[in-house]
Amino acid sequence: MRVAFDFDAVANNKFSGLYAYGRGLFKGFRKLAADIDAKLVYSKLVSEKVSPLKADYPDHVQLRLMLVKRRRLEKLWRHIEYPPLQWLIGNFDLYHCLYNFMPPTAGKPCVMTVHDMRRYKLPELCGSPKLWRFERGYARADRFIAVSQSTKNDLCQLFSISQEKVDVIHLAADECLSPLSQDDKNRLKAKFSEQMKIPLDRFLIAVSSFDIRKNIERTIRAFKSALGHLPKGTKLVVAGEPPRDFGNPERGKAYLDENVIWINRIDNLYDWLGCSDALVYASLYEGFGIPILEAFASGVPVITSNCTSMPEVAGDAAILVNPYDEQSIAEAIVDTCNDNVLRQRLIRAGLERNRQFNWAKTAAQTLEAYRKML
Numbered sequence: 445m446r447v448a449f450d451f452d453a454v455a456n457n458k459f460s461g462l463y464a465y466g467r468g469l470f471k472g473f474r475k476l477a478a479d480i481d482a483k484l485v486y487s488k489l490v491s492e493k494v495s496p497l498k499a500d501y502p503d504h505v506q507l508r509l510m511l512v513k514r515r516r517l518e519k520l521w522r523h524i525e526y527p528p529l530q531w532l533i534g535n536f537d538l539y540h541c542l543y544n545f546m547p548p549t550a551g552k553p554c555v556m557t558v559h560d561m562r563r564y565k566l567p568e569l570c571g572s573p574k575l576w577r578f579e580r581g582y583a584r585a586d587r588f589i590a591v592s593q594s595t596k597n598d599l600c601q602l603f604s605i606s607q608e609k610v611d612v613i614h615l616a617a618d619e620c621l622s623p624l625s626q627d628d629k630n631r632l633k634a635k636f637s638e639q640m641k642i643p644l645d646r647f648l649i650a651v652s653s654f655d656i657r658k659n660i661e662r663t664i665r666a667f668k669s670a671l672g673h674l675p676k677g678t679k680l681v682v683a684g685e686p687p688r689d690f691g692n693p694e695r696g697k698a699y700l701d702e703n704v705i706w707i708n709r710i711d712n713l714y715d716w717l718g719c720s721d722a723l724v725y726a727s728l729y730e731g732f733g734i735p736i737l738e739a740f741a742s743g744v745p746v747i748t749s750n751c752t753s754m755p756e757v758a759g760d761a762a763i764l765v766n767p768y769d770e771q772s773i774a775e776a777i778v779d780t781c782n783d784n785v786l787r788q789r790l791i792r793a794g795l796e797r798n799r800q801f802n803w804a805k806t807a808a809q810t811l812e813a814y815r816k817m818l
Contacts, residue, residue, distance in 0.1 A: 445814060448529065448536040451484040451507075452514065453543035455493045459684070459709050461559065461615075461734050462543055465591075467497075468616055470505065472807025480811075482506065485533055487514035508533045514545075521547050522580060538814055546581035553817040556585035558610075560731025560753075561598035562657060587817050589613050589810065591732040592753035611816075613809045614757075615732050616801040623743030623795075624718040632719050640705055646675055647705070648777065649720040651735050652684035657728045659749075659767050660687060661698050666773035667724070668701060673778045681705045681720065683713055718742040722780045722787075725749070726767040733757045737801055740794035745787050747776045757801075761793035 454466030473480055482505045486494050494507060510517070510532055520526075528550035529539065539549050541556040563575060582603060588610045590596035596610045624632070637644045648667065652660045660682060667680045682704060689695040699706075707716065717723065723739035725748040736757050739746045746762035748754045755764055763780060765772040779786055 445479065445538065445818065446481045446483070446536040447814065448483045448485055448508075448533060448539045450540075450542050450545035451486040451494070452490050452545060454484075455486060455490040455497060458493075459713075461732070464618070464734055465557070465559075465615060466542060468618070468803040469807055469810065471619075472803035472805070472810075475804045476807055476811070478807060478811060483508045483533055483536060485510055485529070489514065517547065518545075518577070522576065524548075525550075538817060540814075541581050541585065544577040544581045546584045548584070553586045554584055555587045555589060555813060555817060556581050557589045557591065558595055558599050558731075559591055560595055560729065561602060562655075562729045562731070564602050565598060566657060566729050587611070587813065589813055591615050592756050594753035594756055595731045611809065611813045613806055613813070614801055615734055615737075616803045616806055617734060617737035617741045617798060618714075619802065621714060621718075621738060621741035623791075624715075629719050632715050636716070636719070640707075642679075642705065643677060644679060644681075644705070646677055646721055646781075647679040647681045647719075648722050648724050648781075649681045649683060649717055650724045650726075652682050652686055654685045654688050656687045656689070658684070658687075659726050659728050662767065662770050663724055663726050663773060664699060664701065664704055666726075666770040667704070667777060669770060670774040670777040670781075671703060674781050678721070678781065679703050679705050680724070681707060681716060683707050683710065683716060685709065714738070714742065717744060720744055722747055722777070724773070724777065725754070726765055726773050727752075727754065728767050730754055730757075736762065737798050740798035743791050743795060745780050745790040746794060747773065747780060759793075759797050761790065761797035763790070 453462045457463055484505060484507050487510050525548035529547040530550060539552055539554045541554060590599055590610050590612050593612050596612050599605055600607055600610060633644055650660060650663050652658050680703060690699055717739060722745040723735060725735055727749055730753050733754050736746055736748055740761060746758060747765060748758050748762050749767040750764040763776045765776050
């Protein structure tokens with residue numbers, strides 16, 4: 445079957461869940477030896493980022509550059525169904541919208557992956573998003589893939605979509621992840637301590653993003669509240685893009701503390717994660733939550749929120765907290781750092797839980813969704 449995919453969002457940011465989704469899905473197709481003639485459509489804006497990814501994809505995957513500027517096409521396609529995508533990249537049987545780029549396809553079936561509905565559920569946390577791209581995609585899609593039951597419920601409720609038109613297909617962690625040996629942890633901690641000019645023998649890790657739904661401010665306050673009950677020298681390492689108000693002279697103070705280390709975007713996040721005492725992932729909203737599985741695979745205890753998709757992903761392998769309650773987060777931090785029996789139970793349960801998610805399973809279920817359409 446010939447399938448065209450939008451690839452800009454996958455290639456644009458290697459630190460994003462979309463990048464993990466794109467890479468993981470095609471690794472799954474490769475593992476299944478799936479009979480797919482795939483065309484990955486991208487624009488000039490991401491050309492330099494696409495080239496290094498070519499080695500990740502098998503020979504039957506074609507990378508197709510769109511010569512017409514994407515922004516011009518989007519403006520045109522927002523109003524009219526012309527020209528169809530086939531005229532630009534050649535013919536195909538089905539189009540898979542991996543994010544929100546949904547061109548006209550002259551009657552060819554379209555499936556759209558919906559990663560979350562945060563811009564509708566928590567608009568106050570997401571700035572001023574351009575919702576027309578998603579809504580155009582929704583209007584043109586024949587079928588949907590939701591990355592969690594939580595996301596499916598939000599999608600069907602907000603847009604009155606029939607449950608039968610939405611397949612829930614979970615994501616997965618990178619299969620290269622596994623718990624680090626103690627020798628590797630010691631070596632990496634010594635390396636990190638030298639890089640940051642501060643001892644990092646014990647630390648928790650949290651994930652930040654530009655929009656404030658990752659709840660980093662409350663996480664930091666909870667950590668500071670718990671600090672007096674934690675082993676001496678424990679730090680909180682925050683990875684990812686700082687929230688939008690980080691640079692504000694007044695608001696930014698909430699994110700700064702001598703025991704909070706910001707490492708921003710780095711290439712070796714898995715090493716930091718594998719060396720940490722726990723992942724604190726008290727997000728306000730997630731469509732799925734791949735970092736939860738990445739921590740499970742790395743043998744790291746997880747503290748995560750009791751809302752949206754996070755309980756669905758974590759199962760009983762994590763401590764669930766109310767993300768709006770700093771005391772709840774602080775108590776979980778104290779328990780995870782001090783109770784070794786609890787830590788070992790969470791580590792074992794996390795490793796077992798992670799085995800239920802893999803990219804071959806994701807790819808197989810995606811193929812089944814294609815077959816339903818064709």
